[in-house]
Amino acid sequence: MKYVDFGKTGLKVSRIAVGGYPFAGVNKAQGWDPYSDEGRKTAIHTIHTALDLGINYIDTAAGYGNGHSESIIGEVLKTRRDECFVASKVSYKGIDKRGVMESVEASLKRMQTEHIDVIQFHGGIYDNESYDHIVNGGLLEGLQELRQQGKVRLLGLTTEDAHSALNLCNTNLFDVVQVNYNIIYQAAALHLLDLTSEKGMGVAIMRPMTSGIFQRLMEYLSPNMAQHEDLYSLCLKFLLSDSRVHIINAGMRWPEEVERNVQLVDSYDPPLDIVNLPRMTVKIYETDDLRNGFVPSN
Structure with a gap:
């Protein structure tokens, strides 16, 4: 397994x-139900397989099945807590400082651990009201108190929309950000990832496989291509090629999915850094000319 520094957090992560x-989502068409006895056993086995193969970061949320995902993870942590870092999330909507702290305490109990390595505000799109509620409404203060008590180590936030998280990241009050970034949703590459790199924040990625949207789209646009496994690996390779990305949070239901992902990560050597990918037509033209021996005109 390949490991990297998680920004300036001090964590060395897979x-x-x-x-x-997935430990809280039912997919009957694929025979997946983590609420059944058999499904729960499989999920626990999957997490054990991940740790066995060197994965050392697990991300979940209190909101995943009203704590069901955390409870499954807790069955593994009770015997292997020192082998991994654990991240979870707390809502910021319709909740106050006390509610935030009680939510984290409940997560600790479900996961059978005395501390959470990364606690994140579970967010989608942050508007000005959300920012004020988090920073000035006592919610962030609640997490800071939990950190002082040793119950959480690092503070973070998650976001579906990279641009809306810029103000929160600019406060320098957060250690980690988890953002929706993948081969079809690349907004984070335009601004947020440069900011996090500059500040040394840890960067985790949500929806790395586009939550299946890319694959579903290709079923309609190019059915032959959609049948190839390359679509899956293409999504993963895109993120592995961006040096600003540290952790790729991948939903894995069965042990064989873990094995496939680990093999791909271990075998892939990025041919470029996505940081240097041209993102404007003029840059495409310029680099095309340079590749073919033409000197740019002044």
Whole structure:
């Protein structure tokens, strides 16, 4: 397994992490039900497999199945807590400082651990009201108190929309950000990832496989291509090629999915850094000319 520094957090993390949503989501068409006895056993086995293969980061949320995902993860942590870092989330909507702290305490109990390594505000799109509620409404203060008590180590936030998280990241009050970034949703590459790199924040990625949207789209646009496994690996390779990305949170239901992901991560050597990818037509033209021996005109 390949490991990287998680920004300036002091954590050395595996490039791929166990994403906890599948442990709370039912997919009957694929025979997946983590609420059944058999499904729960499989999920626990999957997490054990991940740790066995060197994955050392698990991400979940209190909101995943009203704590169901955390409870499954807790069955593993009770015997292997020192082998991994654990991240969870707390809502910021319709909740006050006390509610935030009580939510984290409940997460600790479900996961059978005395501390959470990364606690994140579970967010989608942050408006000015959200920013004020988090920073000035006591919510952030609640997490800071929990950190002082040793119950959480690092503070973070998650976001579906990179641009809306810029103000929160600019406060310098957060250690980690988890953002929706993938081969079809690349807004974070335009601004947020440069900011996090500058500040030394840890960067985790949500929806690395586009939550299946890319694959579903290709079923309609190019059915032959959609049948190839390359679509899956293409999504993962895109993120592995961006040096600003530290952790890729991948939802993995079965042990064989873990094995496939670990093999791909271990075998892939990025041919470029996405940081240097041209993102304007003029840059495409210029680099095309340079590749073909033409000197740019002044």
